[in-house]
Amino acid sequence: MKAVRFHSYGGPEVLKIEEVEMPEPGPGQVRIAVKAAGINPIDWKLRAGYMHEMMPLALPAGSGFDASGVIDAIGEGVSGVSVGDAVFGKGHHTMAEYAILQEWAAKPDGLSHEEAAGFAVAIETAARIIDQVGVKPGQALLVSGAAGGVGSAVIQLAKAAGIRTIGTASEPKHAYLRSLGALPTTYGPGLSERVAALAPEGVHAALDIAGSGVIPELVAITGDPSRVLSIADLSAPQYGAKTSFEPTESTKALADAAALFTAGSFTLPVEKAFPLDRIADAHELSAQGRVTGRLIVTIG
Ligand SMILES: NC(=O)c1ccc[n+]([C@@H]2O[C@H](COP(=O)([O-])OP(=O)(O)OC[C@H]3O[C@@H](n4cnc5c(N)ncnc54)[C@H](OP(=O)(O)O)[C@@H]3O)[C@@H](O)[C@H]2O)c1
DSSP states (O other), rough: EEEEEEEOOOOOOOOOEOOOOOOOOTTTOOEEEEEEEOHHHHHHHHHHHHTTTOOOOSSEEOSSEEEEEEEEEEOOOOOOOOOTTEEEEEEESSBSSSSEEEEEOOOOTTEEEEEHHTTTHHHHHHHHHHHHHHHOOEEEEESSSSSSSSHHHHHHHHHHTEEEEEEEEGGGGHHHHHHTTEEEEESTTHHHHHHHHTTTTTOOOEOSSSSOOOOHHHHHHSSOOOEEEESTTTTTTTOOEEEEOOOOOOHHHHHHHHHHHHHHHOOOOOEEEEEGGHHHHHHHHHHTOOOEEEEEEEEO
């Protein structure tokens, strides 16, 4: 089968499409014929070697952590699914014609494989950090970096849980944030004042998704560093804020989001879909940091 691989850390040009052995599903896993796979910032961070201390890779390495497709092999101990079922979920080396998923949910009929391909990492991350930052129904949550994959999922999962969000993005994306259910505002100087005007009663907690050096300001806005959590800024603990880097089991979160999609309350729009042979362009666009919603690669 064809798979994206790289033999050394480097720029997008190290990405190759190669013939490799089909992966076999282990206990608790399924193999899918991949229809589409999601691009996440971690894909180009790993490829460039930025993460080699935190997550060293055995080279040559594959790429990709989420996908949507059709089950074609089932590992030991898996129940509730059959060969031929359409699913989306989390796995490793999903940028390939076939991939192993560790966690998955049934793909709703009305959801395309292209959109579903971008669901799993964003949903797992969003559900985890809403939980870990400790915000409850009826409270307000500030989301710094709200228009990308994770931020879009946070806004909608928070709304479904009765949590109000204020999200930061550049002005042209404010209508998009509003459509997902957030009160939008711009990032940059004066954030505290803008948030105070939008939420005079204050915000209970804040998430730093963009990793843009705003932790001290988020601590000042919430008034308590333990109610600030970052997924992208390693300096956060210096200010007493939390970080979250370890994925948690996401089967329920994926199924819940699929049900929200069916109810018309969840979507992760695909900004751009690339064919597999343009994987390098997909990495480059993701690395520019301006994606609205998700980028995906169509494969099958
Ligand atoms: N720790 C974890 O478990 C974990 C999990 C998933 C992702 N992450 C990390 O979280 C980050 C976000 O991931 P993602 O998938 O959401 O990325 P993404 O989809 O590429 O996010 C792009 C968005 O970020 C916004 N943005 C850029 N600079 C900003 C700023 N200064 N303030 C506010 N928004 C800004 C952009 O909006 P504008 O164009 O309007 O600026 C754009 O819409 C990445 O660094 C990723 O590696 C960590």
